[in-house]
Amino acid sequence: MDAANNPVKRQYNRKEVHTSDMPMAQKEDISMEFDKPLSHGEPLVHLAAENVQSQYLEQLAFMEEPVTIMISENSRSDFPETHVSCHVNGKGAEVLMDGKWVEFGWLPIGPQLVVKRKYVEVLARSRSDAISTKVEGEDSEHPRNMTSRKTRENYPLSIIYDANPRGLQWLAAVRFNHA
Numbered sequence: 655m656d657a658a659n660n661p662v663k664r665q666y667n668r669k670e671v672h673t674s675d676m677p678m679a680q681k682e683d684i685s686m687e688f689d690k691p692l693s694h695g696e697p698l699v700h701l702a703a704e705n706v707q708s709q710y711l712e713q714l715a716f717m718e719e720p721v722t723i724m725i726s727e728n729s730r731s732d733f734p735e736t737h738v739s740c741h742v743n744g745k746g747a748e749v750l751m752d753g754k755w756v757e758f759g760w761l762p763i764g765p766q767l768v769v770k771r772k773y774v775e776v777l778a779r780s781r782s783d784a785i786s787t788k789v790e791g792e793d794s795e796h797p798r799n800m801t802s803r804k805t806r807e808n809y810p811l812s813i814i815y816d817a818n819p820r821g822l823q824w825l826a827a828v829r830f831n832h833a
Contacts, residue, residue, distance in 0.1 A: 671813045671822060672726075673778060679830045681783065681803040716824075717772040720750055722815035725763045725777065728808060737762050738809050740773050747773040766814055771821070778828045780808040 725738055737760035740747040746759035750768035761767060761777075783803045790798040813825065 670724075670815075671825070672810065673807060673812075673825070673829060674726075674810045676826055676829045678781070678805060678807060680805050683800055683802050716818070716820070717770065717775070719771050719816075719818055719821075720768050721771050721774050721813060721821065722766055722768050723774060723777075724766050724812045724814055725761060726810040726812065727763055728810070735763060738777065740776050742772050742776060747776075763809075771824075774811070774813075774825070775828055777809045777811055778807075778825060779831075781805050782808055 728735060739759065740761050741759065746757045747761050748755040748770050749758050749761070750756075755770075761769070761773075783805050786802050786804075788800045788802070790800060807829075813821070816822065818824075
């Protein structure tokens with residue numbers, strides 16, 4: 655009866671976003687054929703030289719912005735975790751507590767946290783590849799080994815609140831990037 659008289663008001667207006675709902679880049683299969691060079695289609699990163707200084711400073715400021723997240727449990731049954739190691743340039747993740755940034759080396763899984771965007775990137779880029787191989791034509795003179803890779807995220811997370819309108823687009827780009 656108390657709940658009907660005192661409805662819960664949502665703190666944020668926008669719907670939260672979970673990384674599992676976003677596409678993630680998958681690496682191409684690798685073909686290893688007899689007498690042929692190893693080839694795969696991973697792109698190289700190209701850097702543009704125009705306005706590098708101002709773009710760099712703008713990107714640094716963007717990566718320092720606070721984002722409210724919640725780290726979900728991973729799907730590994732062999733190694734359930736309660737905390738996630740998260741560092742940038744040797745500095746532990748900074749969490750906003752009582753109006754001050756406090757450095758944590760390990761972020762807890764489950765509760766809502768306000769962290770700087772650069773630590774969200776570390777979590778979003780943390781991936782593992784499951785690799786399987788199959789031999790085609792193993793009875794032939796030149797068998798072909800096919801290696802398939804399936805990428806999965808190590809630490810799924812929900813973005814509860816991101817004040818920057820570019821935040822969701824940025825996260826989608828990070829998740830779809832091979833690097």
